[in-house]
Amino acid sequence: xxxxxxxxxxxxxxxxxxxxxxxxxxxxxxxxxxxxxxxxxxxxxxxxxxxxxxxxxxxxxxxxxxxxxxxxxxxxxxxxxxxxxxxxxxxxxxxxxxxxxxxxxxxxxxxxxxxxxxxxxxxxxxxxxxxxxxxxxxxxxxxxxxxxxxxxxxxxxxxxxxxxxxxxxxxxxxxxxxxxxxxxxxxxxxxxxxxxxxxxxxxxxxxxxxxxxxxxxxxxxxxxxxxxxxxxxxxxxxxxxxxxxxxxxxxxxxxxxxxxxxxxxxxxxxxxxxxxxxxxxxxxxxxxxxxxxxxxxxxxxxxxxxxxxxxxxxx
Amino acid sequence: xxxxxxxxxxxxxxxxxxxxxxxxxxxxxxxxxxxxxxxxxxxxxxxxxxxxxxxxxxxxxxxxxxxxxxxxxxxxxxxxxxxxxxxxxxxxxxxxxxxxxxxxxxxxxxxxxxxxxxxxxxxxxxxxxxxxxxxxxxxxxxxxxxxxxxxxxxxxxxxxxxxxxxxxxxxxxxxxxxxxxxxxxxxxxxxxxxxxxxxxxxxxxxxxxxxxxxxxxxxxxxxxxxxxxxxxxxxxxxxxxxxxxxxxxxxxxxxxxxxxxxxxxxxxxxxxxxxxxxxxxxxxxxxxxxxxxxxxxxxxxxxxxxxxxxxxxxxxxxxxx
Numbered sequence: 001x002x003x004x005x006x007x008x009x010x011x012x013x014x015x016x017x018x019x020x021x022x023x024x025x026x027x028x029x030x031x032x033x034x035x036x037x038x039x040x041x042x043x044x045x046x047x048x049x050x051x052x053x054x055x056x057x058x059x060x061x062x063x064x065x066x067x068x069x070x071x072x073x074x075x076x077x078x079x080x081x082x083x084x085x086x087x088x089x090x091x092x093x094x095x096x097x098x099x100x101x102x103x104x105x106x107x108x109x110x111x112x113x114x115x116x117x118x119x120x121x122x123x124x125x126x127x128x129x130x131x132x133x134x135x136x137x138x139x140x141x142x143x144x145x146x147x148x149x150x151x152x153x154x155x156x157x158x159x160x161x162x163x164x165x166x167x168x169x170x171x172x173x174x175x176x177x178x179x180x181x182x183x184x185x186x187x188x189x190x191x192x193x194x195x196x197x198x199x200x201x202x203x204x205x206x207x208x209x210x211x212x213x214x215x216x217x218x219x220x221x222x223x224x225x226x227x228x229x230x231x232x233x234x235x236x237x238x239x240x241x242x243x244x245x246x247x248x249x250x251x252x253x254x255x256x257x258x259x260x261x262x263x264x265x266x267x268x269x270x271x272x273x274x275x276x277x278x279x280x281x282x283x284x285x286x287x288x289x290x291x292x293x294x295x296x297x298x299x300x301x302x303x304x305x306x307x308x309x310x311x312x313x314x315x
Numbered sequence: 316x317x318x319x320x321x322x323x324x325x326x327x328x329x330x331x332x333x334x335x336x337x338x339x340x341x342x343x344x345x346x347x348x349x350x351x352x353x354x355x356x357x358x359x360x361x362x363x364x365x366x367x368x369x370x371x372x373x374x375x376x377x378x379x380x381x382x383x384x385x386x387x388x389x390x391x392x393x394x395x396x397x398x399x400x401x402x403x404x405x406x407x408x409x410x411x412x413x414x415x416x417x418x419x420x421x422x423x424x425x426x427x428x429x430x431x432x433x434x435x436x437x438x439x440x441x442x443x444x445x446x447x448x449x450x451x452x453x454x455x456x457x458x459x460x461x462x463x464x465x466x467x468x469x470x471x472x473x474x475x476x477x478x479x480x481x482x483x484x485x486x487x488x489x490x491x492x493x494x495x496x497x498x499x500x501x502x503x504x505x506x507x508x509x510x511x512x513x514x515x516x517x518x519x520x521x522x523x524x525x526x527x528x529x530x531x532x533x534x535x536x537x538x539x540x541x542x543x544x545x546x547x548x549x550x551x552x553x554x555x556x557x558x559x560x561x562x563x564x565x566x567x568x569x570x571x572x573x574x575x576x577x578x579x580x581x582x583x584x585x586x587x588x589x590x591x592x593x594x595x596x597x598x599x600x601x602x603x604x605x606x607x608x609x610x611x612x613x614x615x616x617x618x619x620x621x622x623x624x625x626x627x628x629x630x631x632x633x634x635x636x
Contacts, residue, residue, distance in 0.1 A: 019477055030486070141562070141616040142615070149593065164593075249480065249481075253479060253480075261593060291474075291477045291478040294479065
């Protein structure tokens, strides 16, 4: 097991290195002469060349990549000339608000999806199962922002229960203290995630229901509740670990759209603004971090499943 | 050989359905799994029959045909000026002359829906084709040659697959978006990874089969092996994947358009038409939001219905990403 995890770890490191190459290559291809972008269209070619030289942008590409990598290892993600701020500080300003939004909605989604999936498996091909499956399928076929538009129409414009805009508070405490404003964005993210997770949970639970240990538990005379919570849940929850580990890209994409739609100042809105400004240092640093998080998510899921599932540990 | 095969299974990006994690038994082979049938019916004919029996698939096909006709034949039946808007007529509610009202530039919304649908369908289709062609060739080469090259090629897939699709596509779109062709290329060039893995997995399981050994013994070169023996046998996987790719690409282009990186104005796709949806709802202009949104959902749903039915009918335990 240790050998397997070690090999997975090394592979992950190689992939992370590859991601840094892609991020660097894209930065280089898209804005190869930052001097022009920083100094503007009217700057003389001489000044541009001088800027590029002073900042090392005229070195051979391999050297530039080496410097980039060294800077990354020191936690320096580059400089946003558009905002006149280091990228790390721009990210730092927004990360907590995004973490709150993603974290709360992820936890809620898991807490809802697991019992929902088990309910669907138990009531397979009954009305309840059909309704949930159809709902999940519809949500799955919908761009996530469209659900947000429907929620805004229903709860903010027609019923006027919740504001159409997320909390604008600068501090996370302020955001947490304003649950009314956060209700719609969180609901939106939860609904999208539940649509995916519950269907996995359903098929995993269906698999489990056909197993011998369930029949044995029933034969022992355990109640339905004891069978479901004591035997089925613990076994069929395992694939959810993998699934959650793989959900980083979807989480980030969801954040991008929902934060933009509800004007919530987190990393997603930062990314959207950087797109508008063509602020490539921010865009590619964020993409780099997203890629590393994705790899980390996969790796952590592998470790977790190895710990949680004796069958994996022994094989 | 055996070990590499299971590796291919583990690496599939998401496990849909029953098979879970590394202890999974492995993909059941489509050709070995079925019962022996006395009548000689080709696999494809069986697949078509089972597809036709699937009600949702027929509904999906119907929706798709309706929208293709609506978008391409519609403008010849329902004439509206989509060349220049009339600002004096902006944001008119549905009524005489404009069955779905007009948008904030004074374009007729029903006509806009048709034109925007053309773009969405074309981009979805082209992006899926690009992704599938690249992915199939890449996966087939990687699986067939194997060894070190396979390892390197698959690590490259790992790397690109680890970068969230929407983020990287948006970054490239800041520079190169604007036309149907460029958007299809952007979406397609970052979406070939899943088909590449699927095809590689298929090729790995096919290449140890007797008919492939026979072809090799008879002197087939690699090119002939790939195009003549491996890809045709992996075709069912490819076809199912294309359908889902179309659905994903249509959603992706809607997201790009919504965020403002779709087609260059005055050309529009459905996503572009929704980019001002939030303001439109605030103003009560519902006709600028719901017809587009519902069309979008119906088309994507139709593709998903068809994809699911195809997957069931070719009976491959294919994984959606």
